[in-house]
Amino acid sequence: MSRYKIAVIGGTGPQGRGLARWLVAGGHDVVIGSRSAERAGATAEEIATRTGADVSGADNESAARTADIVLVVVPWNGHHELITSLADALDGKLVVSCVNPLGFDAQGAFGLGVEEGSAAEQTQKIVPGARVVGAFHHLSAVSLWESEALLDHEDVLVCGDDLEAKEVVKELAGCVTGRPGVDAGALRLAAQLEPLTAVLININRRYKTRSGIAIVGIDR
Numbered sequence: 001m002s003r004y005k006i007a008v009i010g011g012t013g014p015q016g017r018g019l020a021r022w023l024v025a026g027g028h029d030v031v032i033g034s035r036s037a038e039r040a041g042a043t044a045e046e047i048a049t050r051t052g053a054d055v056s057g058a059d060n061e062s063a064a065r066t067a068d069i070v071l072v073v074v075p076w077n078g079h080h081e082l083i084t085s086l087a088d089a090l091d092g093k094l095v096v097s098c099v100n101p102l103g104f105d106a107q108g109a110f111g112l113g114v115e116e117g118s119a120a121e122q123t124q125k126i127v128p129g130a131r132v133v134g135a136f137h138h139l140s141a142v143s144l145w146e147s148e149a150l151l152d153h154e155d156v157l158v159c160g161d162d163l164e165a166k167e168v169v170k171e172l173a174g175c176v177t178g179r180p181g182v183d184a185g186a187l188r189l190a191a192q193l194e195p196l197t198a199v200l201i202n203i204n205r206r207y208k209t210r211s212g213i214a215i216v217g218i219d220r
């Protein structure tokens with residue numbers, strides 16, 4: 001497997017931290033990104049302690065500039081502004097969007113309407129020169145951080161228009177689940193994958209669990 005330099009924008013949050021942990025364990029060179037280099041450094045130290053490997057931290061823009069692959073793991077609120085501010089640093093990169101535009105009300109979680117179709121497509125529109133792939137939407141942050149074992153009962157669904165980029169992200173998914181991610185189609189399918197997380201959140205509340213996605217019926 002290739003070794004990549006991977007920036008995790010929003011890596012100080014539970015989802016970014018959890019994904020970063022497994023990418024580090026998979027042998028990749030990870031830099032945690034944050035709006036505050038100090039916060040990034042603290043999370044990097046926490047992951048280094050957990051994994052026994054070197055992890056660095058930097059402000060989001062510096063992290064994105066030094067990486068081959070940039071994971072975007074931030075809330076939907078503020079997404080457009082953040083991607084716009086990083087557009088130059090993201091140009092030409094493989095950008096993995098893990099963002100779920102969700103709303104919450106008295107009935108629970110639901111997918112928000114997005115003008116561009118999805119968060120991943122919004123990123124592609126703001127940064128046309130990036131190779132945007134959608135992935136890692138459905139993994140629980142708690143499982144990512146707490147599990148001692150690979151999440152090998154779950155699948156990572158991967159969508160994108162650049163086949164080579166999608167293959168790389170399928171391979172990265174293996175760091176978390178122990179098996180390649182599943183090709184779920186073109187980037188426009190992010191409009192289906194992102195709000196699916198709302199279904200999982202409602203299942204979690206109803207059954208008091210951490211549900212996930214597993215695909216049956218395909219040869220691996």
Ligand SMILES: NC(=O)c1ccc[n+]([C@@H]2O[C@H](COP(=O)([O-])OP(=O)(O)OC[C@H]3O[C@@H](n4cnc5c(N)ncnc54)[C@H](OP(=O)(O)O)[C@@H]3O)[C@@H](O)[C@H]2O)c1
Pocket residue numbers: 009010011012013014015016033034035036039040073074075076077078079082098099100101102136137138139140141142197
């Ligand atoms: N939590 C889960 O279980 C889970 C599961 C699946 C998918 N996801 C998705 O993963 C993404 C991140 O989830 P999370 O729970 O880790 O989110 P979070 O804790 O709310 O945010 C992650 C990080 O994003 C940065 N951030 C927050 N607001 C921002 C803004 N307005 N502009 C720029 N950066 C901002 C913060 O880092 P700094 O303050 O250090 O910059 C924060 O630590 C979301 O889109 C979520 O839907 C989450």
